[in-house]
Amino acid sequence: MILALLLIPTLAAVLSLLVRHDVLRRMILIIAVAGHTGVTLAAWIHEPAPLHNGWFALDKLGLLFLTITSILFLTCAFYAVGYLSGESRRKTSDAGDDTLFPNTPEAIFCACLNAFLATMTLVMVSHHFGVLWVAMEATTLATATLIYFHRNRHSLEATWKYLLICSVGIALALLGNYFLVIAASTSEKTAIILSDLVRQGHTLNAPWLKAAFLLFLVGYGVKMGLAPLHTWLPDAHSEAPSVISALLSGTLLNCAFLGILRSYQVCCAAELASFCQELFVIFGLLSMGWAAVYILGQPDYKRMLAYSSVEHIGILALGVGIGAGATFGAMLHAVNHSLVKVTLFLAAGNILAAYKTKTAANVKGLLSCIPATGVLWVAGFLAITGVPPFGIFLSEFTIVKAILDQGHMGVAIAFLGILALIFIGMAMTFLNMAQGRRSEELCINHKTDSILTIIPPASLGILSLMLGLYLPPMLSRLLHDAATAIGGF
Amino acid sequence: MILLVLVNLMLLGLSRLRTCIRVVAIQGVMLGVLPLILNGWRPEPHLISFSLVIIGLKGIVFPAILIKLLRDLKEHREVEPFIGFGTSMAAGVVMLVVSLAFGAHLPLPGTAASSLVAPVAFFTIMTGLFLIISRKKALTQVLGYLVLENGISCFGAILVEKQPTQIELGILLDVFVAVFVMGIAIFHINREFDHIDTDKLTRLRT
Numbered sequence: 001m002i003l004a005l006l007l008i009p010t011l012a013a014v015l016s017l018l019v020r021h022d023v024l025r026r027m028i029l030i031i032a033v034a035g036h037t038g039v040t041l042a043a044w045i046h047e048p049a050p051l052h053n054g055w056f057a058l059d060k061l062g063l064l065f066l067t068i069t070s071i072l073f074l075t076c077a078f079y080a081v082g083y084l085s086g087e088s089r090r091k092t093s094d095a096g097d098d099t100l101f102p103n104t105p106e107a108i109f110c111a112c113l114n115a116f117l118a119t120m121t122l123v124m125v126s127h128h129f130g131v132l133w134v135a136m137e138a139t140t141l142a143t144a145t146l147i148y149f150h151r152n153r154h155s156l157e158a159t160w161k162y163l164l165i166c167s168v169g170i171a172l173a174l175l176g177n178y179f180l181v182i183a184a185s186t187s188e189k190t191a192i193i194l195s196d197l198v199r200q201g202h203t204l205n206a207p208w209l210k211a212a213f214l215l216f217l218v219g220y221g222v223k224m225g226l227a228p229l230h231t232w233l234p235d236a237h238s239e240a241p242s243v244i245s246a247l248l249s250g251t252l253l254n255c256a257f258l259g260i261l262r263s264y265q266v267c268c269a270a271e272l273a274s275f276c277q278e279l280f281v282i283f284g285l286l287s288m289g290w291a292a293v294y295i296l297g298q299p300d301y302k303r304m305l306a307y308s309s310v311e312h313i314g315i316l317a318l319g320v321g322i323g324a325g326a327t328f329g330a331m332l333h334a335v336n337h338s339l340v341k342v343t344l345f346l347a348a349g350n351i352l353a354a355y356k357t358k359t360a361a362n363v364k365g366l367l368s369c370i371p372a373t374g375v376l377w378v379a380g381f382l383a384i385t386g387v388p389p390f391g392i393f394l395s396e397f398t399i400v401k402a403i404l405d406q407g408h409m410g411v412a413i414a415f416l417g418i419l420a421l422i423f424i425g426m427a428m429t430f431l432n433m434a435q436g437r438r439s440e441e442l443c444i445n446h447k448t449d450s451i452l453t454i455i456p457p458a459s460l461g462i463l464s465l466m467l468g469l470y471l472p473p474m475l476s477r478l479l480h481d482a483a484t485a486i487g488g489f
Numbered sequence: 490m491i492l493l494v495l496v497n498l499m500l501l502g503l504s505r506l507r508t509c510i511r512v513v514a515i516q517g518v519m520l521g522v523l524p525l526i527l528n529g530w531r532p533e534p535h536l537i538s539f540s541l542v543i544i545g546l547k548g549i550v551f552p553a554i555l556i557k558l559l560r561d562l563k564e565h566r567e568v569e570p571f572i573g574f575g576t577s578m579a580a581g582v583v584m585l586v587v588s589l590a591f592g593a594h595l596p597l598p599g600t601a602a603s604s605l606v607a608p609v610a611f612f613t614i615m616t617g618l619f620l621i622i623s624r625k626k627a628l629t630q631v632l633g634y635l636v637l638e639n640g641i642s643c644f645g646a647i648l649v650e651k652q653p654t655q656i657e658l659g660i661l662l663d664v665f666v667a668v669f670v671m672g673i674a675i676f677h678i679n680r681e682f683d684h685i686d687t688d689k690l691t692r693l694r695t
Contacts, residue, residue, distance in 0.1 A: 140667075144670055
């Protein structure tokens with residue numbers, strides 16, 4: 001089953017390079033991703049057996065993140081087909097620039113999209129830290145091409161920053177891998193497989209393990225976008241095509257988070273949990289605060305969404321750092337944030353197609369000009385800032401409750417204060433964009449609302465709303481199991 | 490070991506890009522031999538084949554890609570540092586002292602490897618990071634990344650008995666693709682901007 005998960009997107013990637021016909025290639029993309037989702041859902045019912053001496057296995061934590069990834073990928077694949085058929089006809093001109101530039105050939109784009117899914121799946125299922133590293137670096141390389149879809153100067157600059165900063169960061173995580181091997185070298189089994197390490201946690205060498213965790217946190221933290229290591233993130237998210245921004249934000253950041261959580265699991269087994277939790281809380285609050293500063297008065301709406309991702313990544317880290325009930329909150333938050341952020345980025349893609357600008361001040365009257373996208377945009381804003389009854393309210397509430405239960409008054413005040421600031425910052429921009437009179441000169445293209453560009457983000461938005469009202473027992477159990485694996489409940 | 494230190498110091502002081510690439514190639518070859526030395530020249534087939542792969546990639550393929558790129562670039566082939574060569578060398582000496590002190594504090598448990606390996610690896614990693622932040626050209630940043638990776642694989646050389654070969658090969662494959670993709674990116678940067686100075690890549694802010 002694990003093999004099927006890995007092989008389907010890999011084969012599709014190879015096929016997309018070979019097939020010459022555009023429509024056929026898009027079909028392959030959809031079929032491959034749908035197959036992947038099908039196998040993932042089957043894994044809920046029947047737990048797949050580990051492969052290759054436990055190198056590859058799908059535990060509850062991996063299954064949770066894999067499900068998020070797979071479902072989001074499926075919706076984004078439909079959107080991408082709509083996007084590609086609109087994009088392939090013309091040479092695009094950049095927002096604000098008059099220069100014309102070509103796009104990356106569609107075959108390469110589709111192949112990289114499939115490869116991106118394959119490498120992320122590999123991250124989710126690998127329990128050997130070496131394989132995890134190889135897969136994580138591979139996701140960087142697969143996405144670099146995707147960010148450089150519009151071949152112009154801005155996206156090139158963003159791609160270069162992304163490629164270099166992430167590669168260097170992930171290289172540090174490789175050093176963490178070696179440190180982990182050294183930490184485990186006292187025991188008889190020296191392969192760094194998660195289950196073995198957790199079982200013999202107490203025999204690990206503590207100073208080396210601490211050093212390894214620090215390197216993992218910094219290394220994968222670069223990729224995850226923890227402030228102050230997030231510098232590549234706003235550039236890459238604002239310059240990539242919106243589908244790719246959505247996938248980066250909704251799936252890739254979770255992927256890197258999973259890398260950190262894997263090392264945290266080992267630290268918990270070695271009774272170093274409190275050392276790690278302090279770091280999580282510090283990085284979490286720092287990311288939230290940093291994001292709030294940049295969200296207030298941010299002129300570019302895609303960058304604002306990118307900084308909002310930094311904020312929510314901070315909330316995830318904070319939740320895990322607080323531990324106990326907040327870990328469950330963090331897991332639920334990962335699900336909700338991914339759903340809502342993809343909705344917003346896809347809606348932003350529609351806005352960009354209609355108004356041809358990323359400057360928020362030049363967008364007015366969304367609700368009257370492109371009503372469906374406008375409604376999504378406002379609903380997405382309410383959802384992302386944690387207004388009830390959306391799912392994010394529920395997860396943030398769980399985290400705050402756990403913080404208060406443990407008596408960290410200062411942390412709770414900082415958490416709520418930053419959330420209020422971000423609400424104000426985002427409200428000013430989002431509502432100004434949504435309201436206002438319809439003006440023909442600003443809204444260049446009215447026909448961007450179509451089935452393929454509205455249904456995918458809308459379905460995710462509704463899903464997030466449903467999670468806020470009713471949490472299915474099956475999902476709740478999975479979230480609890482995942483939280484138990486990383487020392488919470 | 491001492492040779493590796495000298496190579497790092499040389500990199501900090503060199504001004505011609507072509508020579509820099511050659512020096513990094515020499516470092517790669519030394520790294521390929523390192524696992525053999527550390528394991529006492531035992532002629533095991535998997536060790537020898539692994540060394541050959543490292544030497545082939547780091548000593549021949551990577552430099553070849555970079556030299557090819559350098560030939561395509563139209564402009565002058567100097568390093569153009571933000572921080573002067575003399576200061577760089579001084580910083581290098583400071584980094585060497587720091588890594589020696591660092592290595593003394595974290596002794597390797599249970600391995601009989603040369604006591605110099607850990608400090609030298611740290612020093613190489615720091616040199617790599619220093620090269621990335623202190624040099625203007627995108628090409629030198631790739632060189633810095635390679636030096637950083639070399640430093641990390643010094644640790645890998647100590648642990649070559651304990652890591653499965655498939656993983657090491659996977660890591661090498663990733664680094665190879667990374668250098669390849671970065672090479673393509675540099676090619677595009679050069680065509681788009683007519684230069685590869687990263688300090689001018691500043692259009693995207695806040």
